Amino acid sequence: NAGVTQTPKFQVLKTGQSMTLQCAQDMNHNSMYWYRQDPGMGLRLIYYSASEGTTDKGEVPNGYNVSRLNKREFSLRLESAAPSQTSVYFCASSQETQYFGPGTRLLVL
Amino acid sequence: DAKTTQPPSMDCAEGRAANLPCNHSTISGNEYVYWYRQIHSQGPQYIIHGLKNNETNEMASLIITEDRKSSTLILPHATLRDTAVYYCIVRVLQAGQLTFGSGTQLTVLP
Numbered sequence: 584n585a586g587v588t589q590t591p592k593f594q595v596l597k598t599g600q601s602m603t604l605q606c607a608q609d610m611n612h613n614s615m616y617w618y619r620q621d622p623g624m625g626l627r628l629i630y631y632s633a634s635e636g637t638t639d640k641g642e643v644p645n646g647y648n649v650s651r652l653n654k655r656e657f658s659l660r661l662e663s664a665a666p667s668q669t670s671v672y673f674c675a676s677s678q679e680t681q682y683f684g685p686g687t688r689l690l691v692l
Numbered sequence: 693d694a695k696t697t698q699p700p701s702m703d704c705a706e707g708r709a710a711n712l713p714c715n716h717s718t719i720s721g722n723e724y725v726y727w728y729r730q731i732h733s734q735g736p737q738y739i740i741h742g743l744k745n746n747e748t749n750e751m752a753s754l755i756i757t758e759d760r761k762s763s764t765l766i767l768p769h770a771t772l773r774d775t776a777v778y779y780c781i782v783r784v785l786q787a788g789q790l791t792f793g794s795g796t797q798l799t800v801l802p
Contacts, residue, residue: 587735616789625779625792626736633788641789673735679785680726683735 585609587684589674595690596664604659604687606674614677615657616641617649619670620686626673632657664691696780701797704774710767712796714780717761722784725756727765728792729776736779736792739765770800 590605618626628641632651648660674684697715704710726741747754753766779795
C-alpha cells in the first residue's frame with residue numbers, strides 16, 4: 584500500500600516551459616487535492632476534485648490546470664511556467680482524513 | 693472552518709512528554725479537531741483527530757476540553773524524529789480543503 588505517490592520529485596524549468604505533475608493514490612479515495620507551499624509558508628489549495636469527473640478551483644488556481652484522469656490519478660499542469668510558481672507541490676487524497684504525498688520540488692528559472 | 697491559535701514554538705527534552713496546546717474557541721458542534729505534522733519539507737503527516745472524546749493511537753493522544761474550546765496533543769515519549777511543525781486544524785468531517793495556519797515548531801532536544 585503505497586498511499587499517495589507523486590512524480591517527479593524534483594524539476595527545474597525555464598520560464599515559459601510546460602510540465603505536468605503526476606499524482607496517484609491506491610487507497611480508493613474519492614477526493615484528491617493539489618496544494619503548493621512556498622518557503623516558510625503554509626499550504627495553499629490550488630485545485631481539488633471531490634470525485635472522479637469533477638474538479639474545482641481552490642485558493643490559488645491561476646496558471647494551473649488539472650485533470651482527474653480516473654479515481655486513482657489527479658494531474659496538475661503548468662502550461663507556461665513562471666518564477667512565481669517556484670514552490671513545493673503536494674498532492675493529497677481523502678475519504679474523511681487527508682493523506683499527503685511526499686511532494687514535488689519545482690524551480691522555475 | 694473555525695480559527696485555531698497555537699504557540700509559535702516549543703522545546704521538549706528527548707524522552708519526555710510533549711504537550712502541544714491549541715485554542716479553538718469558535719468551534720462548531722459538528723467540527724472535528726485534527727492534528728498534522730510536517731517534518732522539514734516532507735508532506736504533512738496525519739496524526740490524530742477527535743470530536744469530543746479523548747483519543748489515542750500509536751502516535752499520540754488527543755485531549756479535548758469538555759467545552760471543546762481547546763485541545764492538547766500529547767506525544768508521550770518524544771524523540772528527535774518528532775521535531776516538526778505541528779498543525780491543529782478544525783474542520784467538518786469530509787469537508788474539502790485543509791486550512792493550515794502557522795502551527796507550532798516543536799524542537800526535541802537531546
